Amino acid sequence: MTIEHHEPPPDKKTTIEIAGLDLNFHDFPSDTTTPTGGKIAKVFGFTPEQPAYVFQWRDDGDLEELRTQEEADLDKGRKFIVAEADGTNRISIEGEGLDWPADTISGSIIRKLGRIPADRAIYLERTNEPDHAVADADVVKIKASGVERFRSGKPEVWELNVQGKKITSLTHVISVVDALTRTGFDPDAWIIILKVAGQPKRQLSVGDDIDLRTPGIEKVRLTAKDVNNGAARPAPLRDFALLEPDESYLDDLGLQWEIRVSDGNRWLVIKDFPLPDAYTAGSTTLALLVPPTYPQAEIDMFYCYPPVVRSSGASIPNTEATQAIGGLNFQRWSRHRGAIVPWNPLRDNVVTHLALVESALGREVGE
Structure with a gap:
């Protein structure tokens, strides 16, 4: 067989x-x-x-x-x-504890281990501060003691206004390069200014990141680095000196500025100063009257040429007067410091007054 x-x-x-x-x-x-x-x-x-x-x-x-x-x-x-x-480190994903044989773990691995769907965000739980969003490409260092706890949740969407165009991000940190590229701007062709309510404008570099959790963050403004008609740009006037922090800040803005004496007055003049979106123009020439005894004497009010006009056509109170500066009639904005926070020569300067200017311009159009 x-x-x-x-x-x-x-x-x-x-x-x-x-x-x-x-x-x-x-x-x-x-x-x-x-x-x-x-x-x-x-x-x-x-x-x-x-x-x-x-x-x-x-x-x-x-x-x-x-x-x-x-x-x-x-x-x-x-x-x-x-x-x-x-050895191993203790972590928890969606409430399930496990030992992980490494000192770090990436968001993508957390997603796989926890079988977290792609449409859910991953968060590293924190005490006394907001939970930290973890992108798939992020690498988290696991603390040696205790348990690192990860959970999923509905993605939190962050918004950023870049030169009038709004973009969204699923993480609270976005790179300057990413923000400009997504809105169609060449990152190397622009002077990049970050506007935060109540703070002076800050110039960003191409390698910077923007933390969208920053309180009062408003927008990114762009100014072309090199726009001319082929002629050499004349040297800016420097008829007198400002404080060193003032001049350093103005240089960082990336805008043309000059300090001139006109009709017996000392003026700081900043060209192409950006305006909020709700005005008919995107920028103006801004002037500040700098007293001879500055900073002991305060800088008061500010002046715009051409006159700033709301897109709605509504009038702007206390801007009817004009002031001649260099042969041009500037619109005077009668805006003053209150008694609660008066001018302090040890603290206030051009930088803090420009923050007041930006606040006043924004307040008139609801920003």
Whole structure:
């Protein structure tokens, strides 16, 4: 009688999936349905001398360490993670605790381990401060003591106005390059100014990031770096000197400015000073009257040419008077400091007065 030998059907062969800490799994054959942690590490290419941590990633989502001689139950899952590490750190994802054999973990790995859908955001829980959003590309350093806790949630959308165009971000930090590229501007062709309510304007560089959580953040304004008719630009007037912090700040704005004496008065004149969107023009020439005894004497009011006009056509109170400066009639904005916060020569200067100017311009159009 002839005895026939049959190979097990292909779907009955034992195959396991093994990955490193990147969770990129590959199929490996197994000669047993109960492989030990040591055999799994060996199949993955580890030598007996290497400190291998082996975890079984069970079908129910749990991650359980598998010791060298401990046998795995493949009915609970056929995925294994093998890592060379000296120890583990405790983390929690969606309330489920697990040991992670590394000092760092990326957002994409957290998403895979927690089986978090792509339309949900990942947050690192924090006490006494807002939870920190973790992008897939972010790498989080796990603290040595305690438990780092991660959760998912509805993505928080952040907005930024770039030269009148609004963009959104799922993370609270956006790079200047990303913000300008997404709105169609060449980052290298513009002087970039960040406007925050109640603060002087701040010039940004191409390598900077913008934290969209900043209280009062309003917009990014752009001014062309090089616009001319081919003629050399005349040297700006410097008829007198301002304070060193004033001149440094004005240089950082990236706008043309000059200090001139006209009709016996000392003027700081800033060209192409940006205006809020609700005015008919995008910019104006701004002038400040600088007293001879500045900073002991305060800078008061400000002046615009051509006159600033609301897009709605509504009149602006206390701007009817004009002032001749260099042969041009500037519109005078009668805006003054109150008694609560008077001018302080030890604290106030051109920089703080420009913040008052921007606040006054914005208040008239509801910004």
